[in-house]
Each structure stands twice: as C-alpha cells, then as structure tokens.
Amino acid sequence: MQDSRILSTFHDPASKLPLSQMPEHRQAGELLFETCQLGIVLRAVLFVQAIMWVAALYGAQGLVAWLERLAILTAAALPSVLIWLLVTCMLKRVIGRLPAAGQWTCGIALGAVSAIYGCGMLSWTHLVAPAPWVASAATGALVAAVMVAGLVWRSRAKEPAGTTARLAELQARIRPHFLFNTLNSAIALVRAEPAKAETLLEDLSELFRHALADTKEDVPLRQELELAEHYLAIEQIRFGDRLRVEWNLDDKASAARLPPLILQPLVENAVKHGVEPSPTGATVRITTKRRGSTVIIKVTNTVPAGSGSPGNGLALDNVRQRLELLHDVEGRFQSALVDGVYQVRLEIPI
Structure with a gap:
C-alpha cells in the first residue's frame, strides 16, 4: 500500500x-x-x-x-x-x-x-x-x-535536498502513463462528449502549469488543494463512479504554508492504491482543520481487500523529508492502515 x-x-x-x-x-x-x-x-x-x-x-x-x-x-x-x-x-x-x-x-x-x-x-x-x-x-x-x-x-x-525533491516531483507529474491515460480519456470524449474533453484538457493544463512552475520553498495550503482538485477532476472522468471524493475543508487552515506539490503525491497514492485495484472503486477523503496554531491535513482512502503487497514508500518518504526540512520538529507526518482505510496525517504550524 x-x-x-x-x-x-x-x-x-x-x-x-x-x-x-x-x-x-x-x-x-x-x-x-x-x-x-x-x-x-x-x-x-x-x-x-x-x-x-x-x-x-x-x-x-x-x-x-x-x-x-x-x-x-x-x-x-x-x-x-x-x-x-x-x-x-x-x-x-x-x-x-x-x-x-x-x-x-x-x-x-x-x-x-x-x-x-x-x-x-x-x-x-x-x-x-x-x-x-x-x-x-x-x-x-x-x-x-x-x-x-x-x-x-x-x-x-x-x-x-529541495532541488532533488523538486526534480522527483517533476518526474512524478510528467510520468508517461498518467499523461497517456489522460490524453486517451480526452480522445475518447472528443466526439461523444466534447465539453467533458475540453474540461479534462483544461484541468490537465492547470495541473502541468503548477508542476512545471519554478516553485518557491513553500506555498499556501489553498494552492495545494486547488491542484489536488484539478487532478481528481481528471481522474473522475477516467474512473467515473468508482472514484468518490469527499472534501471537508476549514477556511481558517488555508493560509498554512507547506512545501509545494506535497499534497499531490498523497492524493495520487490514494487513487493508485484505493480506486485502481478495486472493481467497485473507493472513497478518497481530504480533510483540513485548524486547531490553535496547528493545521491538520488528512488524506484517506478505502483499500480493497487483498490489494497488492506494500512497496518501498518512496512518495511518503519524499513528503516526510520535505515536511521536516521546512518545519523541522514543528511538522509531523503519520500514516497508517486502520480497518481497511489508509490514512495520512500532516500537522503544519501556522
């Protein structure tokens, strides 16, 4: 997982x-x-x-x-x-x-x-x-x-370390299979549903605009949430009803600063390991909450029974290391599989 x-x-x-x-x-x-x-x-x-x-x-x-x-x-x-x-x-x-x-x-x-x-x-x-x-x-x-x-x-x-992380994330954004899948979805929709195809390409353009931008050391949480929304909109066209997205956002948390493109790998993992292997799909839930001087970010997804064996966790390690570089001991990262739901929790000072 x-x-x-x-x-x-x-x-x-x-x-x-x-x-x-x-x-x-x-x-x-x-x-x-x-x-x-x-x-x-x-x-x-x-x-x-x-x-x-x-x-x-x-x-x-x-x-x-x-x-x-x-x-x-x-x-x-x-x-x-x-x-x-x-x-x-x-x-x-x-x-x-x-x-x-x-x-x-x-x-x-x-x-x-x-x-x-x-x-x-x-x-x-x-x-x-x-x-x-x-x-x-x-x-x-x-x-x-x-x-x-x-x-x-x-x-x-x-x-x-930051340069290496940005390069790794850039490669994640332009990996061929994601680009091909998205373009194939657009091609399939061009004649039947041109409006959906146009929307999909607009979301893809916005996604790559952020991914290829010369990012700063940190960005506001609201920008990361917008990027995740564009990505999930693309995958929604691809998976249809199999992808169920739930948002529970706290406006007071949107100003928190975090490393750029740090939320994206977590959302991609949720789709990759929750939706793709399940014939009935999965629910991806993104939650933000401000508690005092701390912002809590959660990304969870249901996991199908008997899913593939766990891998080496490169994306999670990447997120954990960049969070530590930016916020040191004030930032926390946790992940766990509980009762068939995979949970990733980030704590960011504000």
Whole structure:
C-alpha cells in the first residue's frame, strides 16, 4: 500500500543551479541563517548548555562545587542565548538585506552584546566580582560564530535536498502513463462528449502549469488543494463512479504554508492504491482543520481487500523529508492502515 509508484523509475542528473543561486554566491536580500524555528531554539539552548556543563568542570572540586559553578554559568549563558535568538529572529528582515559578510558580522556582534548582558546580570547580582567583560564578549562572539556557521550549513544542506525533491516531483507529474491515460480519456470524449474533453484538457493544463512552475520553498495550503482538485477532476472522468471524493475543508487552515506539490503525491497514492485495484472503486477523503496554531491535513482512502503487497514508500518518504526540512520538529507526518482505510496525517504550524 505504501508503494508510491508515482515516481519515475529513471532519474535525470540534477542540473546545476545558476551561479547566483548557489549558497556560496548569495546576494544581499537573502537570509543566510534562520533562528525563528522552535527546533533551532531547542538545539541552540542545548548546545550552549552543554558548553557550560564542560566549562563548569574546570576548577571544580567535587560534585557540589561543579553544580555551583554550573548554576552561575547557566545564569549568564541561558539569558544570553535566548536574547541572541530573539533579537536575530526579530531582525531577520533587516539582517537579510545585508551582504553575506554583513550578516556574519551582525550575528557575531549580537552574540558578543548578548554575552555582555549576561555578564552584567551576574555582576548586578554580585555572583561574580570583578565582572569578566572582555572574556564574556569574546566567548559570546565565538559561540555565536559557531551557531551562525551551523545554521548557514543547515540552510545550504536544504538546497540540494529541495532541488532533488523538486526534480522527483517533476518526474512524478510528467510520468508517461498518467499523461497517456489522460490524453486517451480526452480522445475518447472528443466526439461523444466534447465539453467533458475540453474540461479534462483544461484541468490537465492547470495541473502541468503548477508542476512545471519554478516553485518557491513553500506555498499556501489553498494552492495545494486547488491542484489536488484539478487532478481528481481528471481522474473522475477516467474512473467515473468508482472514484468518490469527499472534501471537508476549514477556511481558517488555508493560509498554512507547506512545501509545494506535497499534497499531490498523497492524493495520487490514494487513487493508485484505493480506486485502481478495486472493481467497485473507493472513497478518497481530504480533510483540513485548524486547531490553535496547528493545521491538520488528512488524506484517506478505502483499500480493497487483498490489494497488492506494500512497496518501498518512496512518495511518503519524499513528503516526510520535505515536511521536516521546512518545519523541522514543528511538522509531523503519520500514516497508517486502520480497518481497511489508509490514512495520512500532516500537522503544519501556522
């Protein structure tokens, strides 16, 4: 059931990105590092705290002394790193307008200033005397430089993965058997029902327009739903009453951002593994719901008894990886077969 079968069996070599789009040739107006995601905040805090744990070992005589030194260092480091993350997140538009060197300098300088603030808190509470201002600034700048480097590396690592994902999805959109089936359906309708043939070709044109477009990193959910609607309209002509589609959409969820063409493979899988193998067809249900700051997307389909053996799940892995790249720990992906109904559930922050 998890066999995608919507990806082509051949892979074209990824074409090189234009020089201006390569990570090492970023221009002003492109943010090098992002600090506004929850996963990044958690990792940064744990990274700095780990440094404090090790630093507290120097000169500590026993467990009690180590805990005392750790408490003092944490009192300075934790507010400093949180301030750095907060300020760089708030100023990301301003920082993004700077050239690469300026963004690095800004991130490191803010680290030094944040560390001075932490040192000032210790001095104000008389936990340290005299206050190590220069050492604190140097430490803050160094830690900030390491974190900026890690975030820049993470941002660069996303680009080839995103390019590979877009190529895989592009191949899925233009796979020959889908195109041939659609065109054959149109040919069969041209004389008997020309109006339906025209509608089918319009839906096909819209589908390929989205698939071949130069997509961005993320798109609104409403665009993905429109694309799925065009695809299902095409398959509705092909399968007729065997394909039963149910929509349960929440307008409040339509502004959620998700990777482009991420819903399409799930809908195609539902048709491929629910409708095609069943002589009576299947019901494909698409549901969206906003709950607080989270949008839940469900794609379900009934599965005929004794359907084919599960495959390697390429499409599902593709969706899961791209969701993780965009939303990190805030995005969730789940899939399961329950009581003859295959369910895919996505959770997207908004």
